[in-house]
Each structure stands twice: as structure tokens, then as C-alpha cells.
Amino acid sequence: MLLLAKYKSYIAVYASHGSDWNRILTAIENNELKGLTPIAPELLNGAFTDPNWPMLAVWMKGIHPPVEQKANSKQLTGLNIRSALDPFGDQTYAFSSGRSKLNKDGEDATLGLSPSKHKIWLGHPSCFDDFCSDTLWCLKALEGAKRRDSPIAELARPLSKVTSIGTPTEVALHLEGEMSQWNDEIKDAVSALDRVNLNVDSPHGVVINSASPRKDKVQVSAIRDGCVASTVCLELSYSDATGRVNASLKPVSGDSKISDSLRILIENEDWAIIRYDDGHVVANGRAYMPSYNLKPFTSWNWVDFGKTLGSTQTGTDITREKPTQKGEKGNLVTDLSRTGELGDDSLFSWVHFHWGWERAGHLLCDDGAGEIADFVHLADEDPDGVSLLTLIHIKSSSSSSPGRKISVTQYEEVAGQAVKNLKHASPKSIIDKLKTLSSGALHWVSGTINGAPTLSARKGGKAFADELKRRGDKVRLRVVIVQPRLEKKEYQATLQQSSASITNRVHQLGTLLLETEAACRSVGAEFLVFTSEK
Numbered sequence: 133m134l135l136l137a138k139y140k141s142y143i144a145v146y147a148s149h150g151s152d153w154n155r156i157l158t159a160i161e162n163n164e165l166k167g168l169t170p171i172a173p174e175l176l177n178g179a180f181t182d183p184n185w186p187m188l189a190v191w192m193k194g195i196h197p198p199v200e201q202k203a204n205s206k207q208l209t210g211l212n213i214r215s216a217l218d219p220f221g222d223q224t225y226a227f228s229s230g231r232s233k234l235n236k237d238g239e240d241a242t243l244g245l246s247p248s249k250h251k252i253w254l255g256h257p258s259c260f261d262d263f264c265s266d267t268l269w270c271l272k273a274l275e276g277a278k279r280r281d282s283p284i285a286e287l288a289r290p291l292s293k294v295t296s297i298g299t300p301t302e303v304a305l306h307l308e309g310e311m312s313q314w315n316d317e318i319k320d321a322v323s324a325l326d327r328v329n330l331n332v333d334s335p336h337g338v339v340i341n342s343a344s345p346r347k348d349k350v351q352v353s354a355i356r357d358g359c360v361a362s363t364v365c366l367e368l369s370y371s372d373a374t375g376r377v378n379a380s381l382k383p384v385s386g387d388s389k390i391s392d393s394l395r396i397l398i399e400n401e402d403w404a405i406i407r408y409d410d411g412h413v414v415a416n417g418r419a420y421m422p423s424y425n426l427k428p429f430t431s432w433n434w435v436d437f438g439k440t441l442g443s444t445q446t447g448t449d450i451t452r453e454k455p456t457q458k459g460e461k462g463n464l465v466t467d468l469s470r471t472g473e474l475g476d477d478s479l480f481s482w483v484h485f486h487w488g489w490e491r492a493g494h495l496l497c498d499d500g501a502g503e504i505a506d507f508v509h510l511a512d513e514d515p516d517g518v519s520l521l522t523l524i525h526i527k528s529s530s531s532s533s534p535g536r537k538i539s540v541t542q543y544e545e546v547a548g549q550a551v552k553n554l555k556h557a558s559p560k561s562i563i564d565k566l567k568t569l570s571s572g573a574l575h576w577v578s579g580t581i582n583g584a585p586t587l588s589a590r591k592g593g594k595a596f597a598d599e600l601k602r603r604g605d606k607v608r609l610r611v612v613i614v615q616p617r618l619e620k621k622e623y624q625a626t627l628q629q630s631s632a633s634i635t636n637r638v639h640q641l642g643t644l645l646l647e648t649e650a651a652c653r654s655v656g657a658e659f660l661v662f663t664s665e666k
Contacts, residue, residue, distance in 0.1 A: 135262070139271035142171070146267075157250065171274065173247030173290065178279035179270075180252060181247050186212035186233045186362075187284065188242060190224035195288055195405065195415035195422070196306070199351050202548065204308065208356050217286050220647040226415075228289040236269060243270075247283070248290065248418070279325075281421075288422040291412060301637065302407040303330045303352050303366065304541040305397055306415070306620040318401065321393035328390065329355045329530040330544070355388050355530045358451030362386030364394055368414070370404070377414045379404060399457050407438065407540060411636030424639035429646050431658075434665035437482065450616035450664065453528035454499070468497060471574060479526050479614060487524065489577045496566070496596045497574040504556045504565055510600055519603045522610045525550045529617040534666075538626060540640045542617045543661075547648040557655040559600055559607050566593035566600075609657040613648075617661045618663040 135146040147153040159165045181187070190213045192206045206225060210216050213230070229246035236352035244253040252270060257263040307322060314322070331353045347369045353361040363384040370377055381399045383391035398404040406414040412421045437448040455478045470476050472484035480497070483506070488495045493511040498504045505523035506515035513519050527546035530539070556562050573593045600607070618641070626638050645661060652659040 136234055137267045137271065139268060140275070142271045142274055144267050144271055152490055153251075170250040172279070173250070174247055174279035174281055175274060175277055176186070176247045176250070176252065177280040177283050179273045180234060180243050181232045181280065181283035182234070182592065183214075183232075183285065184237075187214055187230050189213065189231040189244075191228040192222070192228060192287065193228045194225050195413050195420050196224035196544065202407055210403075214284060214286075217284070217461075219286060220643065220650055222286060223424065223643060224288065226290060226420050227283050230283060231619045232283070245283075261443050267542065273557040286423055288413070288420040291419040291421055300332055300350050300368070300406045300414075301409050301537055302405075302539055302541045303332055303350075304405045304407075304544075305330070306403055306405050307397075308401075308403060317396060321396040324389050324636065327356055331355050331530040332395075351384060352394075354386070355451070357456070358449060358528065358532075360386065362388075362390035362394075364391050365610065366398070370419075376417050377406075378417065379476055390594070403512055405541070407640070409637065411640065422643075424636060424643050426639055427498050427642065427646065428638075429649070429661075430641040431645075431649060431660050433660050433662045435616070435662050438666070446484045447477060448479060448616075450479065450529045450532050451477045453526060454478050454480050468499060468574060471497060472576075478614070479528055480506070483524055483526060483614060483632065484576070487522070488578050492578060492598055494596055495576045495578065496593060498566075498593070502565075503553070504562055505550075508562070508596070509568075510596065510603070513603070513606075516606075518606045518608055521562075521600070521612060522612055523550070523553065523556070524612045524614060525553070526614045529615065529664075531617070534618065534619070535622060536617070536639075538622060538637045538641060539617050540637065540644060541616055543613070543641060543644055546613050546615050550613055551648055551651045554611075554651060554655050554657070557657060559603070559605070563597045563601050566597035569595075584619075609655070610660065611652045611657045612660050612662060614662045616662075616664040620663075620665050 133146075133148040137144040137146075145153065145156060147156070156165070157170060160168050160170055175401075188211070189209045190207070192208070194202065194204050197200065202221070202224075205228075206222075208216060228248070229244065229251075231242055231244045233240060234244055235241070242255070244255075254263075254266045254270070255289065257266055272311060305325070311319070311322075332350055347367055349365060349367045352364050352366050353360045354364070363386050365382045365384050367380045367382075368377055369380075379398050379402070381391075381395045383395075402417045402449050404414070408414075411424065412419050414420075437450050440447055454466045455468060455473065455476045457465045457467040458470075468480070471478075471480045472488060473481070480499075484495065487493075487507065487509045491509065491511060493509055496508045496510075497506070499507055506526045507524040509520075509522040509524065511520040511522070525546050527542065527549075529536075529542060556565060575592055575596050623638070626635060649659040
């Protein structure tokens with residue numbers, strides 16, 4: 133059954149079956165129904181929501197890459213959800229639908245809306261006359277309504293038109309749904325992209341200025357273990373009529389399996405998150421502008437990774453995370469036993485040098501499934517008998533080029549891992565976890581003899597757990613992220629820019645790290661980020 137109600141230039145459509153409305157909307161968007169346009173989401177927001185009106189229920193969809201410690205979507209109900217939102221954590225969610233409390237002819241009333249679907253819902257009227265009067269009231273409410281980008285200012289607001297044409301600065305994958313629900317094609321594609329980072333370098337970007345739908349093209353490199361495994365050309369088209377961003381992908385060079393996998397996940401499944409200099413994000417086929425926190429993140433620790441490590445080590449290759457087997461060609465095979473070995477230039481060996489040699493205490497490599505962190509370091513007791521316990525999380529950079537751009541995506545994964553593993557924030561939980569660790573886990577006890585660094589090595593998590601247990605409760609916690617993507621010079625230059633389109637990327641990264649810092653402080657832990665001084 134279809135019911136149509138017309139008031140001036142507005143037409144309301146009631147469809148007893150959802151597919152009927154979807155067919156009508158598609159016909160409107162394809163211009164098959166001449167002279168009709170869907171009511172803009174901004175107008176629905178303006179007519180039926182107000183910052184001073186309570187929101188009784190909100191459904192939100194994440195525009196961040198899925199990580200274990202952050203839901204892909206949320207449904208919240210309460211007296212007023214505006215007051216219940218997390219000002220940090222919920223910035224990466226977009227309003228999907230909700231129920232608003234409003235004033236209808238002098239009385240309180242509730243009304244639901246799904247702006248992106250051009251829908252509102254009124255509940256169940258007692259009779260047909262009430263249905264008609266409610267519908268008329270809604271149509272009249274649209275007259276003179278002030279447009280509003282989003283019903284809730286703290287959430288990411290959708291962009292009805294993408295007017296800023298430019299080359300994307302970052303492309304990342306976000307995998308949706310449970311693995312058990314994926315078909316074999318998707319499972320194979322995800323498997324083929326194991327340890328792959330996507331890198332967008334500005335010299336490869338090609339901007340096409342064309343009429344609507346407008347198009348951008350950019351070359352994206354798939355980086356595996358610091359090497360370019362494949363390159364693809366990503367074309368993004370923007371339609372003012374639908375508000376959607378459509379992606380198509382063509383291989384350029386390299387591993388065809390990786391190119392095919394990217395096409396399946398980006399073009400077919402729409403599983404890409406694309407960031408731009410002006411701060412807007414494309415996710416789930418639509419463009420959004422998140423509400424970034426302008427407070428700067430300050431807990432940086434700037435490091436010269438090119439500096440020779442001690443008298444026996446080389447500089448560090450920031451694109452290589454873990455040691456690999458000697459003589460390996462093509463696909464590099466991890467060999468953790470080479471951590472700290474002469475000539476190994478991985479970030480794991482850098483951590484081994486700075487926490488295994490330069491800092492007295494116990495260093496444990498806990499890399500693997502269910503890890504506490506990549507490394508755990510227990511310092512010697514200070515004069516007050518308190519020991520510093522450091523959880524170290526490591527992620528390599530996809531680029532080591534000087535002047536490389538700021539990347540938020542490269543920090544999201546390692547920050548998510550750090551927050552997820554805060555469940556191991558107490559010495560007791562770490563002790564319980566390490567007792568089940570393989571006896572082959574790498575464990576070093578370092579110190580100095582006559583001013584010269586020495587290293588005695590033992591193996592196994594039990595010895596580390598026993599030492600931690602001996603320290604008792606006098607332990608303070610620190611969480612460290614090692615991600616060398618950000619350069620101090622580039623960061624400081626961006627801070628001095630007056631253009632919001634440039635500084636927004638700093639605000640994106642700062643918001644992410646401030647959120648991570650707040651999570652660490654909630655369990656009494658300090659938080660530091662080690663990145664590149666030059």
C-alpha cells in the first residue's frame with residue numbers, strides 16, 4: 133500500500149513495504165521521476181531536531197577503521213543522549229538515525245528520523261485521522277526550517293556536496309562484519325593483504341576537474357615489509373544527486389593478486405576510508421567532516437632513528453618492523469631470534485637497544501597472538517622502591533622519505549592495539565598471562581659492568597613473571613607507542629600553517645592520540661609516543 137500526502141511543494145510518501153520506498157527513491161535519484169528531489173537531510177535535521185531538544189535514542193555508524201576496542205556501530209538510549217556522548221571517542225561516529233523529543237502544538241512529542249534515507253517515522257497513530265493530522269504537521273514543520281548539517285554537533289557531520297576537489301592524502305581499509313559471514317572471495321582477498329599498508333604519495337596524484345559527477349584519480353601503493361608490492365589507480369566519482377562517493381580501481385603494476393584483492397574490498401564492498409587535507413573523510417561511500425578536538429597532543433618523544441645504535445649496530449629502517457631471516461628474497465619471513473643481532477636494522481632491534489642495553493632491567497618480547505605488548509620492560513627499583521613497567525607497541529612506517537606527509541591511519545592501528553591491551557594494565561594480570569607464555573619467549577636481563585653495556589640472555593616468560601611478582605604492588609605503568617611515520621619538521625611546519633585544510637590533519641592525529649592518552653590515564657598509566665626527529 134502506498135499513501136501520498138501533498139502540502140504546497142512537499143510530498144510525503146508512506147509505503148507499507150520498505151522495498152517500495154527504496155524503488156521510489158532510486159527512481160528519483162536516477163531522474164526517472166521528473167521534477168522530484170528527495171528532501172535534503174539537512175532540512176529534516178533542522179525541522180525535527182534542535183540542540184536544545186533531548187535525543188532519546190541515537191543510532192551511530194563508525195567512520196573509523198574497525199579496531200577491537202571500538203564498536204563499528206552504536207545504539208544509545210536514555211533521557212538525553214546529547215549528554216551521554218564521549219567527546220573524544222564518539223567523534224568518529226556519524227548520526228544514522230534517532231528519536232527526537234520535540235514540541236508539537238504545545239505538547240511534548242517524539243519523532244524518529246533517518247536523514248540519509250530521507251525518512252521520518254511517527255509511531256502508531258490511534259486512527260487514520262490522527263495519521264493525516266500528524267503527517268500534515270510534519271510537512272508544515274519543513275516550511276522555513278533552518279538547515280542543520282547534523283542533529284548532534286559532537287558527531288561527524290555528513291557532507292551533502294563534496295565541493296573540495298583534491299587528491300586524497302590517505303587510503304585505508306576497514307573490514308566490516310564477522311569473518312564467519314564473509315564469502316570465500318572476501319576471505320581470500322583479506323588473506324592476500326596480510327601485513328599490507330596503503331600509501332598515497334602526492335607526486336602520484338592526478339586531479340581531474342570535470343562536471344558532475346566529479347572525479348579524482350590517485351595512485352595507491354600497497355606496501356609490504358617496506359617494499360612496494362603493487363600499485364593501483366583509484367578513481368573516485370562524486371555525485372551531487374545522490375551524495376555518494378563511488379570508487380573504481382585499475383591495476384598499474386606489481387602483484388596482480390594484491391590488485392585484485394584491493395578491487396574486491398574497495399570497489400565491490402566499499403570498505404575504504406579515504407582522508408583529505410581539508411579534514412573530510414569518505415567512509416561507507418559517503419563524505420563526512422568529523423568534529424576534531426583542537427587541543428594539541430604533547431606527549432611526543434622525538435628520536436633520530438638514523439643514528440647508529442651503539443658501537444655494533446646500524447641505523448634503523450623505519451619501514452621494517454621485525455627482524456627477518458637472512459637471505460630471504462621476496463616475501464620476508466620473520467625471525468624474532470635475530471632481535472638485537474649485529475646488522476639487524478628493524479624497529480624490534482631498536483627497542484632492544486634502547487630498553488635492553490640503555491635501560492637496566494628486564495626486557496621481554498611478547499609478540500604474537502594474545503600479546504600483552506610487542507615488548508614489556510621492567511626497570512630496576514627507584515630509591516623509593518617503585519618499579520616502572522613499560523608496555524611497548526610497535527608499528528613500522530609505510531614510508532621513510534624525508535618530508536613524508538602526516539598519516540593518521542598509521543597511528544590508528546597501533547593506538548587501537550595499545551588501548552585494547554590495557555586489560556593487562558595490572559601486574560597481576562600480566563603475571564597470570566606470562567605464566568602461560570612459551571618457554572621460548574625472548575627475555576633479556578641487562579646491566580653495565582665497568583661502564584660498558586653487557587647483555588645476559590634468558591628465555592621464558594615465567595622468569596619475568598617471577599621478578600614482577602617479587603616487586604609486589606609498588607609498580608607504576610607506562611604505555612609507549614613506537615611509530616616513526618611523523619617527522620618533527622613536518623609536524624612543526626603544519627602547526628604553523630594558517631590554512632584549516634592543512635592543520636586539520638594535525639587535529640585528526642591529535643584527537644586520536646588524546647583519546648588513547650585518556651584511556652591510558654583511566655587505568656593509571658602514562659602515555660608516550662616515539663616518532664622521528666628527522
